[in-house]
Amino acid sequence: MKLFTLVAIAATIEVTEHASAQWAKVAEPGLKRTASGEVDLVGSAPMKRGKPDLSGIWLPNREPVPAQIVTVEGEIPFPHYFFNFMADLKEGDAQMRPETAAALQRKAALGGAGEPAAHCLPTGMPVLATGLLPFKVVQADSEILILYEENTVFRQIFLDGRKPVDDAEPRWLGYSSGKWEGNELVVETTGFNDRGFLDAMGHSHSDKLRLTERIRRKDAGHLETQVTLDDPTAYTKPIVYTIKSTLRPDEDLLEYFCAENEKDVQHFQ
């Protein structure tokens, strides 16, 4: 009888596995849940060794796309700063240097054919964290890893006190080191190349860009990253804005290999 029960259970598991197109959802430990099993997104942020634990899969918040903007994705809402990282600036808040403005106009004239992502290159920072696909934060004591689903790329944020790299070999996502200030993780990133875009519109930055992120897990389900872009070669003043993301509990990252079926470039005029 016992044997029959085991066989029956095994058969059920097999059916379940075949029925699911991906991993079945597995409840993430360490998150407070309601009686129905939902994660309490406004509960207190989980802690790890006295610091907020930023770990989890996060998705940038979205809003409807203005009617004038046509997207490849149709009616799917987009994150606020995806199109224009200067979306909230008022007149005089900051300005592009003439060469930055000219570069933007040249890119617009190309209709976006020159953007890195279209050629399966990294989108750039920090637009990577304002896209449609999630990212996963893995927090260890000595470093924090951020795994971005888009293009399957990663960042390593070292927490061991290392200093910015002098005369760095340029990188798309730069060199990041972080430290805790109270409950905020402050991440400094330098050593960028000058090929990344700051947003989908194509605002550029120079290799002198200094990116500061103040990352705060406001509660269990909400992550806020205050970004300060300081790039005096390209912009007259530092530009500050806050990217908001929401936890996607019990999910996992998917593969994304851009070269698998890239066929757009051959259609560009």
Next chain:
Amino acid sequence: MKRPATIGVSIALLLALTYPSFAHHSFAAEFDAKKPMKVTGAVTKLEWQNPHTWFYVDVKDDKGELTNWGFELASPNLLLRNGWTKSTLKVGDVVTVDAFQAKNGTRNANARAVTLNATGKSLLAGSSGASSNAP
């Protein structure tokens, strides 16, 4: 210094309203928002792969001859989280597609809405009504 500031921000705002978006690439680099099309035909092939899902449909042209059109959708990662699977569209399904044609005159287009004729189900319906944080 007042004047350059005005120019800089004005350019940004103007482009924000006119410059289409990308996830993998800009809409404007490939497709023409002024060339909409609506066609019906049978699915001949599905490529459920990144960075974009493509499907192909045999469409009757003006002379009654079948021509094969390619239609681009979002990435499978986005579609999966929007309720699609790799079997949502199958070879042989008759579909009606609303799309924007490629700028370069080839038989390629960007699909905005796909309706399964057998059931009348619109496969992209619901995306606009999704809550702001829903994937």
